[in-house]
Amino acid sequence: GQNIDQPTEMTATEGAIVQINCTYQTSGFNGLFWYQQHAGEAPTFLSYNVLDGLEEKGRFSSFLSRSKGYSYLLLKELQMKDSASYLCAAMDSNYQLIWGAGTKLIIKP
Amino acid sequence: DAMVIQNPRYQVTQFGKPVTLSCSQTLNHNVMYWYQQKSSQAPKLLFHYYDKDFNNEADTPDNFQSRRPNTSFCFLDIRSPGLGDAAMYLCATSRGTGTGGAEQYFGPGTRLTVT
Numbered sequence: 001g002q003n004i005d006q007p008t009e010m011t012a013t014e015g016a017i018v019q020i021n022c023t024y025q026t027s028g029f030n031g032l033f034w035y036q037q038h039a040g041e042a043p044t045f046l047s048y049n050v051l052d053g054l055e056e057k058g059r060f061s062s063f064l065s066r067s068k069g070y071s072y073l074l075l076k077e078l079q080m081k082d083s084a085s086y087l088c089a090a091m092d093s094n095y096q097l098i099w100g101a102g103t104k105l106i107i108k109p
Numbered sequence: 110d111a112m113v114i115q116n117p118r119y120q121v122t123q124f125g126k127p128v129t130l131s132c133s134q135t136l137n138h139n140v141m142y143w144y145q146q147k148s149s150q151a152p153k154l155l156f157h158y159y160d161k162d163f164n165n166e167a168d169t170p171d172n173f174q175s176r177r178p179n180t181s182f183c184f185l186d187i188r189s190p191g192l193g194d195a196a197m198y199l200c201a202t203s204r205g206t207g208t209g210g211a212e213q214y215f216g217p218g219t220r221l222t223v224t
Contacts, residue, residue, distance in 0.1 A: 004151070008149075030207075030211070031211070033212070033213075040197075040220075041217065041218070042199055042215035042216060042217050042218045043152070043199070043215050044215070045212055045213070045214065048211075048212060085149075087151070087152075091211060095206040095207060095211055096154070097154070097211075097213070099151035099152050099153075100151055101149065101150055101151045102149070102151065104149070
C-alpha cells in the first residue's frame, strides 16, 4: 500500500530551528512536495524535491533521500507566523499525490 | 493576480438537501482537483480533470458528482449531504500532472456544515 508518515505535532521556540520529518512508501516515485496550511485555510506550496539533496529557499529548506524514502523540511529563525500544519505529499508513478495528515507546528515565544 | 477562487467560503446545508460548490481559476491550468479535508486529516482526492477528461477516485462516494463546463470553472455537487460530509472542500489546479508542472495551487476552500 501507499503511505506517508510524519509526526502529528511538534513544538519549537521562536528564533530556533526545527526539522519536520516525512517517510513515504509509494508505487513509483515522481517527487516530494511540502505544503504549509494555517488553521482554516488552504495549503500553500513550499517546496518540491525530485532529486536527492537539499534545496534551500530562504528560511525554509527541504531534503530528499530517494533510497531511504525520506524527506525533511527545515525551518530556521522560527517566527510566530510559522505556526501551522506542514503537509508532506509524495507523487506516485501515476502522478497522483499521496498526502500525509500533516504535522502541527506550535511556536512558543 | 492569477488565482483560484472558491464560492462560497462557508456553506450551511440541511441533511439531504443538494448543494453545489464552485471553483474558478485564472491560471489557465489544465488540471483541476477537488479534495475533501476533515480536521487534522490529509486532504482526500475526490476527482480530478485533465482538460475535460474526468477521473473519479475509486473510493469517492456516488453522492459526489463533478462538472467542468470549461477550462476556468469546476463544480462539486453533493446530491444528498449527510452529517459525515461536513468538511472543508478544497479546489486546486496544476499546469499538468508530470514532474514539470504538478505543483498544485489551492483555492481558499469552502467549509461545509450539514445540519
